[in-house]
Amino acid sequence: MSKAKLVILDCWVSPFCMRVKIALNEKGLEYEAQAEDLFGGKSELLLSSNPIYKKVPVFLHDGKPLCESIIIVNYIDETWSSPPLLPPCSYGRAQARFWADFIDKKVFDACGNIWRSKGEVPVEAKKEFIEILKQLEEALGDKDYFIGTTFGFVDIILIPLTSWFFALEKIGGFTVEAECPKLSNWMKRCLQRESVAKVVPPPEKVYEFVLMFRKMQGID
8 A cells, every 4th residue: 555645735833734743743644844935925736725715734635635724633633543632532522622622713813912913912912812821721720731641632733822922922021931830831841742842933933923924014
């Protein structure tokens, strides 16, 4: 049986692309990451593979495209079952998917409310962001990872977004460690994993990108 050809249409700073690459790394799969120039002109492959949203990531499994990071991570877990990223019981899987959905609906927008702020970041924006993190910290509890002792689905969905936290701290004048120490420890624990460390960029590099992007958007 020939080895599957796995390609991700990628952008290094996108947390959504990072999710897919971490999932593939956790499964021990070889893949090709094709960088997309999202500002200079998207490739024909991206536009034809994701004609609805025209966004990365796109995952190509033997040329068949899949879009949307959570759907892709689910597909990877179902297609290559070992090691499993979701709990064995249906209730545990449903809980994991609830928190993944919560992260998708809440965290990215709350991040945007901070880094897109013109002038001083509104107190409400910082308060909302910290409140969301505290809810996640409560869900984490005293566990090493969101579904217990094993790094898995929810961790993969959240950890890439934390690569933007340093930029938010610099722009917003706060620290996640001071507000959410347990979540901060979880972040450090995840970043020690090889599957994560070789994907998540240095926070300073993300901060430089955010400053450049703010100028492009006319915020600064």
